[in-house]
Amino acid sequence: MRAGATPGSARADGAPAGTLQSFQRGLMILDLIISADRPLRLAEIARTITIDKASAFRFLATLERFGLVAKDEQTKSYAAGGKLLHWSATVGRNGGVMALVRPYLDRLVAETNESGHFAILSSERALLLDYIGSKGTIVVQNRVGVYEPLHCTALGKALLAFQPPERQRALLEALTLERFTPNTLTDRPNLKRALARVRDEAVALDDAEYNPVLYCVASPVVGSDGTAIGAIGVSLVHPLAVRQPKRIAEVKRKVRRCARELTRAFAGADIAAAVFGAA
Amino acid sequence: MRAGATPGSARADGAPAGTLQSFQRGLMILDLIISADRPLRLAEIARTITIDKASAFRFLATLERFGLVAKDEQTKSYAAGGKLLHWSATVGRNGGVMALVRPYLDRLVAETNESGHFAILSSERALLLDYIGSKGTIVVQNRVGVYEPLHCTALGKALLAFQPPERQRALLEALTLERFTPNTLTDRPNLKRALARVRDEAVALDDAEYNPVLYCVASPVVGSDGTAIGAIGVSLVHPLAVRQPKRIAEVKRKVRRCARELTRAFAGADIAAAVFGAA
DNA sequence: AACGCGCGTTTCATTTAGAGAAACATCACC
DNA sequence: GGTGATGTTTCTCTAAATGAAACGCGCGTT
Secondary structure (H helix, E strand, O other): OOOOOOOOOOOOOOOOOOOOHHHHHHHHHHHHHHHOOOOEEHHHHHHHHOOOHHHHHHHHHHHHHOOOEEEEOOOOEEEEOHHHHHHHHHHHOOOHHHHHHHHHHHHHHHHHOOEEEEEEEEOOEEEEEEEEOOOOOOOOOOOOOOEEOOOOOHHHHHHHHOOOHHHHHHHHHHOOOOOOOOOOOOOHHHHHHHHHHHHHHOOEEEEOOOOOOEEEEEEEEEOOOOOEEEEEEEEEEHHHHOOOHHHHHHHHHHHHHHHHHHHHHHHOHHHHHHHHOOO | OOOOOOOOOOOOOOOOOOOOHHHHHHHHHHHHHHHOOOOEEHHHHHHHHOOOHHHHHHHHHHHHHHOOEEEEOOOOEEEEOHHHHHHHHHHHOOOHHHHHHHHHHHHHHHHHOOEEEEEEEEOOEEEEEEEEOOOOOOOOOOOOOOEEOOOOOHHHHHHHHOOOHHHHHHHHHHOOOOOOOOOOOOOHHHHHHHHHHHHHHOOEEEEOOOOOOEEEEEEEEEOOOOOEEEEEEEEEEHHHHOOOHHHHHHHHHHHHHHHHHHHHHHHOHHHHHHHHOOO
């Protein structure tokens, strides 16, 4: 279409060279249908993606054949299909990282009696990979697979603080720093200062910066190259937590220790010592 | 490529008209990576899908940009990416059918004290949509999202027995009737007879025909057009179950009743009566 | 060290497979 | 019954994907 595009350069639509445009469009449609909270109609989809009706029709037909979307012939609307559930089940049982992390997370939850999370950096967000609810009466709901912002969560700041300098700069540049609560850090200088502190202490805090009722503590799990491959932490109910500085200090210690041991398991004792200091 | 293909007719590669070949290829690659139990290399993928290396590279680059696959730069291998977890989380919370089914499934499990399942027909398989473990000591593991064969499971047979005649014929035609245990029905005439009985009784059994240690009982949940929109059932541990005909009869009654009530909720009392008989 | 081999990546010309317009078919709502 | 929006099919043209080939690289072998 764009005839003047130099080969090898980025195209006008933002799709970089070496990627397949039509495939990408199809994935966008699938993503749209999954993200929508209700079945979507063809015209609606074509309009939001801004592609031709006819093309949308073909994409949807292909997705349907694959079982990825289900078409309701009555209402002519499209929703997530059975294959997605199958994929979910398959991806979920993929022990991968989680098999290694689980025991540590288990112990952290048992020790602190708070809800524990493990997250990785994915698409400029913190992606919650695992969750264990506390045994206490108040339980933060399970939100595995959910994205959370980097700038105002403990897990996010732990991940952000331990990125290579250029990557961190790029991320900070790209982030929106949306305000969620009065406590949210929304200016880059303040955030940078906070990250420096996280780097020093190897513990990140979230004092109701994202969710007004949560006080979170997280530490990075660092790989052999010194960058965070994940972050582990716990969530406390905010109004109760802030009144108990001794309890917070204790939780910080336990999260920190847990992350250090995980880091040692992943990357060895020398890296762990470099990040968390000597035992 | 195939220049002689008549417009509108099926293409030589089996892809029907109106579907996008390249998009389909991309989805096949994604499916392959998800299904694989280990990270895959580019060459491997290209060979199994039988596409050009260069194309595979482009597809993978696109998938990676989307976060659907994660590339390990060290080993140059591809695995399922974070976006899939995100999709899983999003699809999972989709209350849809399950919100309606859950209470019934809950009650069935409570009444029978056995593990309960709910499945739908998807891609010539029974797709497990929900599961509740029994409160007893022996628990069948959770397998939500898993496909099971139609010809040798109680849920599958319940679904199969209540399909429109032509669809049922087509399905029977297409099925492989693979043998899993000595009890598996592997010839079509026998299977047809079994389905006729299921249709009469509105209860399907699986006497260790798929898993040698399971005895399963299931009934169809029928929609307003008289075809099964799902199936609900329980799994008993086989060697214990067969010794207790009275227990089995009781479970059958309870499963049947649960399915009837669910059918009534979905399709109304008249349909329920037509399938399950008068109360 | 030189060699061969397989793999990943990039480039390039060829041509298919997809895009888009338009015609058609339905349906809903005035 | 007409008007407009939507879903579906057909057709033509060309942009976009394809596949061959070339390149660079790491690895194991001789």
